[in-house]
Structure formats: C-alpha cells, structure tokens
Amino acid sequence: MNRLLDKRTQIVEAALELFAQQGFDATTVPEIATRAEVGAGTIYRYFTSKEALLNALFQDKIGWLYEAFKRDFPHDSDMKSRWIHIIDRMHQMAKLDWDALQFIDTHYYVRLLDEQSIAIHNQLLEFVSQHIMAGQQAGVLKPMEPLLMISITFGAFLGIHKYRHGQRTGMPRDHEQLQSIARQCCWDLIAVHAE
Amino acid sequence: MNRLLDKRTQIVEAALELFAQQGFDATTVPEIATRAEVGAGTIYRYFTSKEALLNALFQDKIGWLYEAFKRDFPHDSDMKSRWIHIIDRMHQMAKLDWDALQFIDTHYYVRLLDEQSIAIHNQLLEFVSQHIMAGQQAGVLKPMEPLLMISITFGAFLGIHKYRHGQRTGMPRDHEQLQSIARQCCWDLIAVHAE
Amino acid sequence: MNRLLDKRTQIVEAALELFAQQGFDATTVPEIATRAEVGAGTIYRYFTSKEALLNALFQDKIGWLYEAFKRDFPHDSDMKSRWIHIIDRMHQMAKLDWDALQFIDTHYYVRLLDEQSIAIHNQLLEFVSQHIMAGQQAGVLKPMEPLLMISITFGAFLGIHKYRHGQRTGMPRDHEQLQSIARQCCWDLIAVHAE
Amino acid sequence: MNRLLDKRTQIVEAALELFAQQGFDATTVPEIATRAEVGAGTIYRYFTSKEALLNALFQDKIGWLYEAFKRDFPHDSDMKSRWIHIIDRMHQMAKLDWDALQFIDTHYYVRLLDEQSIAIHNQLLEFVSQHIMAGQQAGVLKPMEPLLMISITFGAFLGIHKYRHGQRTGMPRDHEQLQSIARQCCWDLIAVHAE
DNA sequence: TATGAATGAGTGTTCATTCAT
DNA sequence: CATGAATGAACACTCATTCAT
Structure with missing residues (x-):
C-alpha cells in the first residue's frame, strides 16, 4: 500500500512537472516514466490513458x-x-x-x-x-x-x-x-x- | 510573385488559426496544408520546418x-x-x-x-x-x-x-x-x- | 496510377500470404510492410487499419x-x-x-x-x-x-x-x-x- | 495435492475455452488467470510459458x-x-x-x-x-x-x-x-x- | 514551381513474463 | 505455494519531412 502510493505519486509528480513545463502534447509517456523512475507500462496500472x-x-x-x-x-x-x-x-x-x-x-x-x-x-x-x-x-x-x-x-x-x-x-x-x-x-x- | 505571396499568406494564416486553436503540437502539417489549400510539400518551399x-x-x-x-x-x-x-x-x-x-x-x-x-x-x-x-x-x-x-x-x-x-x-x-x-x-x- | 496500383497490390499480396500462413493476430504490420517492400506508414495510405x-x-x-x-x-x-x-x-x-x-x-x-x-x-x-x-x-x-x-x-x-x-x-x-x-x-x- | 490439481485443471479449462473461442494470439495470460480464478503468476508455476x-x-x-x-x-x-x-x-x-x-x-x-x-x-x-x-x-x-x-x-x-x-x-x-x-x-x- | 505519395522514427499502449512478498 | 505489481519489448498507428514527377 505504501509502495503503491509511492509509485502513483512518483508518476503524478513527474507528469506534473513535464506537463507544466512543456505542455501535454509535447510530453511523451516514456519521458514521464523515465522521470518517475518506473517502467512505461506501470503508468497504465494507475491511469487508463x-x-x-x-x-x-x-x-x-x-x-x-x-x-x-x-x-x-x-x-x-x-x-x-x-x-x-x-x-x-x-x-x-x-x-x-x-x-x-x-x-x-x-x-x-x-x-x-x-x-x-x-x-x-x-x-x-x-x-x-x-x-x-x-x-x-x-x-x-x-x-x-x-x-x-x-x-x-x-x-x-x-x-x-x-x-x-x-x-x-x-x-x-x-x-x-x-x-x-x-x-x-x-x-x-x-x-x-x-x- | 503575386501568387507566391498568396501561397505564403495562405499558409501563414492557416497555421495561425490552427496553432491558436489547438496548439502547436496538436496541429499537423497536412492539416495546415489542407486548410491553406496547398500541397503539404509546398509548405517546405516557404519554411524550412x-x-x-x-x-x-x-x-x-x-x-x-x-x-x-x-x-x-x-x-x-x-x-x-x-x-x-x-x-x-x-x-x-x-x-x-x-x-x-x-x-x-x-x-x-x-x-x-x-x-x-x-x-x-x-x-x-x-x-x-x-x-x-x-x-x-x-x-x-x-x-x-x-x-x-x-x-x-x-x-x-x-x-x-x-x-x-x-x-x-x-x-x-x-x-x-x-x-x-x-x-x-x-x-x-x-x-x-x-x- | 500504375505505381499506385502496384503498391496496393504488393501490400495485399504480402498480407494475404502472411494472414493465410500465420493468422491475422500473429502477423504484424511491419512484417507485412517488409514483405511488401514498402514503408510501414505506406500501408495506412491504402487501408485505414x-x-x-x-x-x-x-x-x-x-x-x-x-x-x-x-x-x-x-x-x-x-x-x-x-x-x-x-x-x-x-x-x-x-x-x-x-x-x-x-x-x-x-x-x-x-x-x-x-x-x-x-x-x-x-x-x-x-x-x-x-x-x-x-x-x-x-x-x-x-x-x-x-x-x-x-x-x-x-x-x-x-x-x-x-x-x-x-x-x-x-x-x-x-x-x-x-x-x-x-x-x-x-x-x-x-x-x-x-x- | 488435490488443490494443486484443482488449480492446474482450472487453468487448463479456462485456457481451452478462450483459445477455442478467440484463438491463441487473441487470448491474454491475465485473461486466462481471471477466468481460472488464479493469479497471473500462478500459471507460470504449472506451465513454463x-x-x-x-x-x-x-x-x-x-x-x-x-x-x-x-x-x-x-x-x-x-x-x-x-x-x-x-x-x-x-x-x-x-x-x-x-x-x-x-x-x-x-x-x-x-x-x-x-x-x-x-x-x-x-x-x-x-x-x-x-x-x-x-x-x-x-x-x-x-x-x-x-x-x-x-x-x-x-x-x-x-x-x-x-x-x-x-x-x-x-x-x-x-x-x-x-x-x-x-x-x-x-x-x-x-x-x-x-x- | 508545386505536388502528394512515400517514408520510418517515434507515439501511446498492451501483455508475456518475472520476482518480492 | 500463490500472488499481482512491475516491467520493457513489441505492437498498431501517426506525421514531419523528402523527392520524383
């Protein structure tokens, strides 16, 4: 549960930084994954898209x-x-x-x-x-x-x-x-x- | 020369509308070309990218x-x-x-x-x-x-x-x-x- | 027009062979493209999916x-x-x-x-x-x-x-x-x- | 031992239904796991792939x-x-x-x-x-x-x-x-x- | 000069498989 | 033993750009 929240938080924070700085369209999912230090697929366990x-x-x-x-x-x-x-x-x-x-x-x-x-x-x-x-x-x-x-x-x-x-x-x-x-x-x- | 300016203008205006309304990243070059009523390749005769x-x-x-x-x-x-x-x-x-x-x-x-x-x-x-x-x-x-x-x-x-x-x-x-x-x-x- | 039909035909034939031999799901689009000797994107000029x-x-x-x-x-x-x-x-x-x-x-x-x-x-x-x-x-x-x-x-x-x-x-x-x-x-x- | 056979049987039966109805390639391992009511990882305890x-x-x-x-x-x-x-x-x-x-x-x-x-x-x-x-x-x-x-x-x-x-x-x-x-x-x- | 068919790198997303618990 | 969260390679598909015409 702790870990779980951790990953979600990491993803959300990484996405926030990138969306804020570059915009939604200019941000790629792998980019978010890299910054969040998770696999690209992991993002899709927490968010459908x-x-x-x-x-x-x-x-x-x-x-x-x-x-x-x-x-x-x-x-x-x-x-x-x-x-x-x-x-x-x-x-x-x-x-x-x-x-x-x-x-x-x-x-x-x-x-x-x-x-x-x-x-x-x-x-x-x-x-x-x-x-x-x-x-x-x-x-x-x-x-x-x-x-x-x-x-x-x-x-x-x-x-x-x-x-x-x-x-x-x-x-x-x-x-x-x-x-x-x-x-x-x-x-x-x-x-x-x-x- | 007149035509030439025409095309450039058409392209610029089409691009403006689309960039303003959808943003740069959400706008595709073919979309600009269609709205400007020119071929997609033509855009690259006036702008390098x-x-x-x-x-x-x-x-x-x-x-x-x-x-x-x-x-x-x-x-x-x-x-x-x-x-x-x-x-x-x-x-x-x-x-x-x-x-x-x-x-x-x-x-x-x-x-x-x-x-x-x-x-x-x-x-x-x-x-x-x-x-x-x-x-x-x-x-x-x-x-x-x-x-x-x-x-x-x-x-x-x-x-x-x-x-x-x-x-x-x-x-x-x-x-x-x-x-x-x-x-x-x-x-x-x-x-x-x-x- | 001739070339155009050519490409379409190449794609269709490549796809047929692969679908027949491996089934639809086991066949990848890049695989079709390679066999048809066209770029992967080209397939989408002729077929929507x-x-x-x-x-x-x-x-x-x-x-x-x-x-x-x-x-x-x-x-x-x-x-x-x-x-x-x-x-x-x-x-x-x-x-x-x-x-x-x-x-x-x-x-x-x-x-x-x-x-x-x-x-x-x-x-x-x-x-x-x-x-x-x-x-x-x-x-x-x-x-x-x-x-x-x-x-x-x-x-x-x-x-x-x-x-x-x-x-x-x-x-x-x-x-x-x-x-x-x-x-x-x-x-x-x-x-x-x-x- | 009984339970063990049970799980194996459940997996095999779930897989059979899905393979028969949708084909091998269109069937995902998690899907089999869900229908068999076992964890996805469990399948790999009985079958190597x-x-x-x-x-x-x-x-x-x-x-x-x-x-x-x-x-x-x-x-x-x-x-x-x-x-x-x-x-x-x-x-x-x-x-x-x-x-x-x-x-x-x-x-x-x-x-x-x-x-x-x-x-x-x-x-x-x-x-x-x-x-x-x-x-x-x-x-x-x-x-x-x-x-x-x-x-x-x-x-x-x-x-x-x-x-x-x-x-x-x-x-x-x-x-x-x-x-x-x-x-x-x-x-x-x-x-x-x-x- | 103007075109648009062709391209392939890059996108969002899926899924077989692994491994810490 | 059993699990399911995590992974990343691979997928279907898009699009900026090129180039033969």
Missing part, C-alpha cells in the same frame, strides 16, 4: 486550491480581507507548487478535460463568484460578471509568477515582495477607486 | 503589434493616455485578430522560439518598459520592474478576452464594454492610488 | 470465388455436373491461389469481418444454396439444410488441400489426381446412394 | 480422443462399423467438449506445436491409418493415402459442427440428427460405391 492522467492531475490540483481557499476563510471580514485571503492562498500555491498552478493555467481551457474535471473547476469558480457578487452589492467591487473578474485576476496573478519563472532577465524578487505586489495589484484591479 | 513556420508567424505578429504601438503614439501626453494607447492597440488586435494574440500568449514562453523571435519580442518589451520607467519616475506608476508590470498587465488583459472566448457561461459583452473594462482595470492595476 | 486490410482482402477473394462459380456455370446440366463445376472452381483456386482459399477458411468465422464482408459472403452462400435446394427437390441430394451441406463440403474439400500443404509426410499427389478425388468425394458426400 | 500451456492442452485433448477411439474398439467388426465407431467418438467429443475439438482443429497445423505434440498426434493418425489400409485392401474404401482420407473426413466432420456453432441462420439440428448425418456422410465420403 495519458489523458486520464491529465485529468487526475487536474482534479487533484484544483481540489487542493479549493481546499486552500476554504481553510480558515475569513467569512466575517470585509471584502478586501477576503479577497486577499484568496490571493494569498494562490500565492502560497505558487510558492510551494508553481508547476501545479502553471499546469492549471495552461490546461484549464483545453479539449482534454473530462466532465469530472470541469465540474470541480466550476465548483471553485462558484465559490469565488459568491464573494465577488457580495462585494459588488456592497459597492466596493467594479460591476462586471464575476467570471470575467476571476479571469482577469487570475491572469494578472499568473503574470507575476510567469515573470518570476520566465527566462526573462532581471533578478527575481523574493516571495514576500511579490506577495505584497500581488495583494496590491489584484485588489486595485477589481476595487472601485475614489475619483 | 514546422518550427520555422511557428517563428515566422511569431515574428510577424509581434511585429504587427509593435507597429501598432508605435503608430500615432501620443509621446507628449500624460502617462495614463500613453498607457491607454497601448491597451487600446492590444484591444484592437484582440478584436481583429484574436487568434494572433492568443497565439502569442500561448507560445511566447516556449522552447520553440529562435533567437530572432526572442530579439524582436525583447524590442517590444523595451519600448513599453521605457514608458513605464518614465511613469515611475513621475510617481504615477507603482514601483516595480517594468517587465513584471508588463507581465501582469498582459495577463490581466488576456484574462478579459480569454473569458470572452471561453466556453464559459455568462453572456459575452460587446467589444466597447470590454474596451472600457480593459482601460480601467489595466490602469488601476499599475497606477498609484491616493489613500 | 490492419482490420480494414483484412476485410478488403476477404471481399476480394470471396468476390473472385463467386465470379469463378458464375463464369460458364452449366445451368442446364444435371445436378452432378453443376456440383462438379463448383468443386472444380474451388480446385482451380486451390491450385492458383491456395493462400486465398486458406485465408477464407481461417477467417470467415471471425469477429473481425465487417458488414460488407459478411454480405458478400452471404451472397456466395445463397448462390450455392439455390442449386442444392433444386437437387434436393429432385431427390438426388441428401435432405439437410443447404448451409450445412456447404459447410460439410467445404470442410472436406479443404481437407484435401490442407493435407497437400501440411508438413505431413507422404508425397503430395499431383493436382489432377487430387481433382478427381475432390470430384468423387465431394459428390459422394452429398448424393443419395442406392442401397 | 503460454506456448507450453497450449501444448499441454493439445496433448491432453488429442490423448483424450485417442483413448476414446481405443476404448471398446470393435476390432472384429466390418470396416463400416469400425469407421462409425470413430465418427461416433468424435461426435461424442463434439457434444461433450466442442471447445476441445475446435481447439484441435484451429491449432493442429500451427507453428506453435512442439515435438511432443506432433508425436502424439502422429500416433493418433497412425491408429486410424491402420484401419483405413485394411479397409482399402478389402476393397471397401477408396484408394488414396490414408492421411489424406483422414484429412478429408475430419474436415467434413468438423464442417457439421462448425455449422452448428456458427452464427449461421437456420435452426440448429439436435445432436442425434447430426450424428446420423455424420455417420452417413463420413462413410459415403470414403466408401467405394457400386455403380
């Missing part, structure tokens, strides 16, 4: 993010605090598991996701949307579809970390500085500003 | 964007006007040639770009960076590396249009509304706000 | 046999002459294209045949059945389902040639002797004999 | 048929009675263990049989040949190589049962009717008929 592996991974990571959002969520605080909670959780994920976040970014719009993956993703969006709508009713957030607001914010947020991980020149900033930038920008982006 | 075609396309589109930025650039206006000029040009591209913008987004971080592509991309970044630095010195823009600021803004901007083109539910807004959202958000994102 | 190749082959050969039955068929002769016509045509095929006959034998009951293959096979059975029923009404053939009679006769007939081609010891007999055996046995098998 | 299992099975079944031929063989009766004894024994096997008979048919010409299998098969042929030669000397059987005669008869006989088991239309006849057909046809096939 390369595509199933993608979906398992996606659900895993979206699930992780969703849990992170909900854990210690400051339901009673003001909008800004709640929003910053969400940004901070994403920031945490970017720090601990950047591959996973990038993987979500590059694969969530894709033809390969199954119903299950889409469902869990929608749950996550729903959760965030609820809070956005509350903020809009309170007049502190700009009026626009919540999903659009999520899309913009996620884009901006990922921009920060793509920059950090890019081959781009310029010294990468430390995580705390980036966190403060993320908080500031992702709030300014959506908040209503006094003239 | 599928990868070379990608780079030609990339340079083409980055070049187009760069030209759009520079055309009628309001050098003497204030920072906000200059920034909105840039956002508007991107918005225009999103409207006229969304495939191209999406193509740039999904491929610019990629392993496949050659030196030339990177160079022209850097020129574009340099152009925008100049203005950002000026704005920062004037105290109207948040202090952070210009490239980081570009990365965030581009992410946010694309978030708007990805939302629009996604299968996501929610009625798609018309372009003018989106333009005003883009202007507002992409400015709030980077501007220094009074307390 | 290994299974499609099997069916094309099957229809080809059943069609050939059907045509052979019908050509110069002695409609006005007595039952025995008509039956011997059929046996002789099979004998001819066994002589000219034993692989094809064996291929039909080992594959006609199989899970791999498509509707088209089954349809053309049924046509052939129908043709022979008509004559059997006529013979039965005339009282010269044993009473039993025509399809059963065909199955017995085909089994017996193939027994002759399997013996000939087997690795079995015993000198193979010449074709004329076998033909006379085939005529005799396949007639005695089905005819009503005086007590 | 899939091929060895095939041969064990073949020898088993040929042995069974040989024993059936010899049991209560009417040595002192006339040729026809002796021949009908043989046909009846095959008929019995077709009734009790059709899989086995079909398995023999589809595999006895095959590349996979080892020396042992061929030897025992030859013993069976030898036994039948003896009687055929006696009948030929007595002038009641057609003159031809005994092995050829066996091959024809076996082909015809199996034709009867293949028809019965095929998806063919036409009501399947009951076993007693088929037995009388088998006796009649398989005798007419080889007997010398008065003009």
Whole structure:
C-alpha cells in the first residue's frame, strides 16, 4: 500500500512537472516514466490513458486550491480581507507548487478535460463568484460578471509568477515582495477607486 | 510573385488559426496544408520546418503589434493616455485578430522560439518598459520592474478576452464594454492610488 | 496510377500470404510492410487499419470465388455436373491461389469481418444454396439444410488441400489426381446412394 | 495435492475455452488467470510459458480422443462399423467438449506445436491409418493415402459442427440428427460405391 | 514551381513474463 | 505455494519531412 502510493505519486509528480513545463502534447509517456523512475507500462496500472492522467492531475490540483481557499476563510471580514485571503492562498500555491498552478493555467481551457474535471473547476469558480457578487452589492467591487473578474485576476496573478519563472532577465524578487505586489495589484484591479 | 505571396499568406494564416486553436503540437502539417489549400510539400518551399513556420508567424505578429504601438503614439501626453494607447492597440488586435494574440500568449514562453523571435519580442518589451520607467519616475506608476508590470498587465488583459472566448457561461459583452473594462482595470492595476 | 496500383497490390499480396500462413493476430504490420517492400506508414495510405486490410482482402477473394462459380456455370446440366463445376472452381483456386482459399477458411468465422464482408459472403452462400435446394427437390441430394451441406463440403474439400500443404509426410499427389478425388468425394458426400 | 490439481485443471479449462473461442494470439495470460480464478503468476508455476500451456492442452485433448477411439474398439467388426465407431467418438467429443475439438482443429497445423505434440498426434493418425489400409485392401474404401482420407473426413466432420456453432441462420439440428448425418456422410465420403 | 505519395522514427499502449512478498 | 505489481519489448498507428514527377 505504501509502495503503491509511492509509485502513483512518483508518476503524478513527474507528469506534473513535464506537463507544466512543456505542455501535454509535447510530453511523451516514456519521458514521464523515465522521470518517475518506473517502467512505461506501470503508468497504465494507475491511469487508463495519458489523458486520464491529465485529468487526475487536474482534479487533484484544483481540489487542493479549493481546499486552500476554504481553510480558515475569513467569512466575517470585509471584502478586501477576503479577497486577499484568496490571493494569498494562490500565492502560497505558487510558492510551494508553481508547476501545479502553471499546469492549471495552461490546461484549464483545453479539449482534454473530462466532465469530472470541469465540474470541480466550476465548483471553485462558484465559490469565488459568491464573494465577488457580495462585494459588488456592497459597492466596493467594479460591476462586471464575476467570471470575467476571476479571469482577469487570475491572469494578472499568473503574470507575476510567469515573470518570476520566465527566462526573462532581471533578478527575481523574493516571495514576500511579490506577495505584497500581488495583494496590491489584484485588489486595485477589481476595487472601485475614489475619483 | 503575386501568387507566391498568396501561397505564403495562405499558409501563414492557416497555421495561425490552427496553432491558436489547438496548439502547436496538436496541429499537423497536412492539416495546415489542407486548410491553406496547398500541397503539404509546398509548405517546405516557404519554411524550412514546422518550427520555422511557428517563428515566422511569431515574428510577424509581434511585429504587427509593435507597429501598432508605435503608430500615432501620443509621446507628449500624460502617462495614463500613453498607457491607454497601448491597451487600446492590444484591444484592437484582440478584436481583429484574436487568434494572433492568443497565439502569442500561448507560445511566447516556449522552447520553440529562435533567437530572432526572442530579439524582436525583447524590442517590444523595451519600448513599453521605457514608458513605464518614465511613469515611475513621475510617481504615477507603482514601483516595480517594468517587465513584471508588463507581465501582469498582459495577463490581466488576456484574462478579459480569454473569458470572452471561453466556453464559459455568462453572456459575452460587446467589444466597447470590454474596451472600457480593459482601460480601467489595466490602469488601476499599475497606477498609484491616493489613500 | 500504375505505381499506385502496384503498391496496393504488393501490400495485399504480402498480407494475404502472411494472414493465410500465420493468422491475422500473429502477423504484424511491419512484417507485412517488409514483405511488401514498402514503408510501414505506406500501408495506412491504402487501408485505414490492419482490420480494414483484412476485410478488403476477404471481399476480394470471396468476390473472385463467386465470379469463378458464375463464369460458364452449366445451368442446364444435371445436378452432378453443376456440383462438379463448383468443386472444380474451388480446385482451380486451390491450385492458383491456395493462400486465398486458406485465408477464407481461417477467417470467415471471425469477429473481425465487417458488414460488407459478411454480405458478400452471404451472397456466395445463397448462390450455392439455390442449386442444392433444386437437387434436393429432385431427390438426388441428401435432405439437410443447404448451409450445412456447404459447410460439410467445404470442410472436406479443404481437407484435401490442407493435407497437400501440411508438413505431413507422404508425397503430395499431383493436382489432377487430387481433382478427381475432390470430384468423387465431394459428390459422394452429398448424393443419395442406392442401397 | 488435490488443490494443486484443482488449480492446474482450472487453468487448463479456462485456457481451452478462450483459445477455442478467440484463438491463441487473441487470448491474454491475465485473461486466462481471471477466468481460472488464479493469479497471473500462478500459471507460470504449472506451465513454463503460454506456448507450453497450449501444448499441454493439445496433448491432453488429442490423448483424450485417442483413448476414446481405443476404448471398446470393435476390432472384429466390418470396416463400416469400425469407421462409425470413430465418427461416433468424435461426435461424442463434439457434444461433450466442442471447445476441445475446435481447439484441435484451429491449432493442429500451427507453428506453435512442439515435438511432443506432433508425436502424439502422429500416433493418433497412425491408429486410424491402420484401419483405413485394411479397409482399402478389402476393397471397401477408396484408394488414396490414408492421411489424406483422414484429412478429408475430419474436415467434413468438423464442417457439421462448425455449422452448428456458427452464427449461421437456420435452426440448429439436435445432436442425434447430426450424428446420423455424420455417420452417413463420413462413410459415403470414403466408401467405394457400386455403380 | 508545386505536388502528394512515400517514408520510418517515434507515439501511446498492451501483455508475456518475472520476482518480492 | 500463490500472488499481482512491475516491467520493457513489441505492437498498431501517426506525421514531419523528402523527392520524383
């Protein structure tokens, strides 16, 4: 059971790195096997296909993010605090598991996701949307579809970390500085500003 | 000569659509040939490889964007006007040639770009960076590396249009509304706000 | 066009030999390609799959046999002459294209045949059945389902040639002797004999 | 010891069904294991390979048929009675263990049989040949190589049962009717008929 | 110049066999 | 003894690229 989980974990982690860095199509199954230090056939004991592996991974990571959002969520605080909670959780994920976040970014719009993956993703969006709508009713957030607001914010947020991980020149900033930038920008982006 | 340009154009356009919609790896050369209404071999008369075609396309589109930025650039206006000029040009591209913008987004971080592509991309970044630095010195823009600021803004901007083109539910807004959202958000994102 | 037919023919012939001698499952596509002296990929320009190749082959050969039955068929002769016509045509095929006959034998009951293959096979059975029923009404053939009679006769007939081609010891007999055996046995098998 | 025989038997029976129904190549070892309700590895405790299992099975079944031929063989009766004894024994096997008979048919010409299998098969042929030669000397059987005669008869006989088991239309006849057909046809096939 | 038939290296996947438990 | 997780060679099939026409 221990070994079993081990192999599965090795496969999942290898696949995550490769999918995140090269994309699904550019990653070959033997490549995953080599990096996971298992035989190519072994992958098929745990996942019915390369595509199933993608979906398992996606659900895993979206699930992780969703849990992170909900854990210690400051339901009673003001909008800004709640929003910053969400940004901070994403920031945490970017720090601990950047591959996973990038993987979500590059694969969530894709033809390969199954119903299950889409469902869990929608749950996550729903959760965030609820809070956005509350903020809009309170007049502190700009009026626009919540999903659009999520899309913009996620884009901006990922921009920060793509920059950090890019081959781009310029010294990468430390995580705390980036966190403060993320908080500031992702709030300014959506908040209503006094003239 | 005219015909010749014709064929090249047909190929490039067919490739753009397919790369943007399915990604580079999921697109086959015969597929491009079919859509371009040329023989598969013909593509190799204009481009040495599928990868070379990608780079030609990339340079083409980055070049187009760069030209759009520079055309009628309001050098003497204030920072906000200059920034909105840039956002508007991107918005225009999103409207006229969304495939191209999406193509740039999904491929610019990629392993496949050659030196030339990177160079022209850097020129574009340099152009925008100049203005950002000026704005920062004037105290109207948040202090952070210009490239980081570009990365965030581009992410946010694309978030708007990805939302629009996604299968996501929610009625798609018309372009003018989106333009005003883009202007507002992409400015709030980077501007220094009074307390 | 000439070359084109050439390649297709080479593939079909190579596949026939191998399917007949080793069976469908034991034959690999590269093996067919090698024997046909074409690239493995070339096979897929002519047939959508290994299974499609099997069916094309099957229809080809059943069609050939059907045509052979019908050509110069002695409609006005007595039952025995008509039956011997059929046996002789099979004998001819066994002589000219034993692989094809064996291929039909080992594959006609199989899970791999498509509707088209089954349809053309049924046509052939129908043709022979008509004559059997006529013979039965005339009282010269044993009473039993025509399809059963065909199955017995085909089994017996193939027994002759399997013996000939087997690795079995015993000198193979010449074709004329076998033909006379085939005529005799396949007639005695089905005819009503005086007590 | 009892259990041990049990497992071996389970494996052999599972393999027989699958080989008979799908053929050797289309049957996987795990599939056999599942049907036999043993672990896949267990098969290799009883048989050195899939091929060895095939041969064990073949020898088993040929042995069974040989024993059936010899049991209560009417040595002192006339040729026809002796021949009908043989046909009846095959008929019995077709009734009790059709899989086995079909398995023999589809595999006895095959590349996979080892020396042992061929030897025992030859013993069976030898036994039948003896009687055929006696009948030929007595002038009641057609003159031809005994092995050829066996091959024809076996082909015809199996034709009867293949028809019965095929998806063919036409009501399947009951076993007693088929037995009388088998006796009649398989005798007419080889007997010398008065003009 | 333009073509598309031909290619074969490389893909995702299967399965006979092994071996640690 | 019995197992089944693990393996990797081999499979059917795809596709970027070439080249004779």
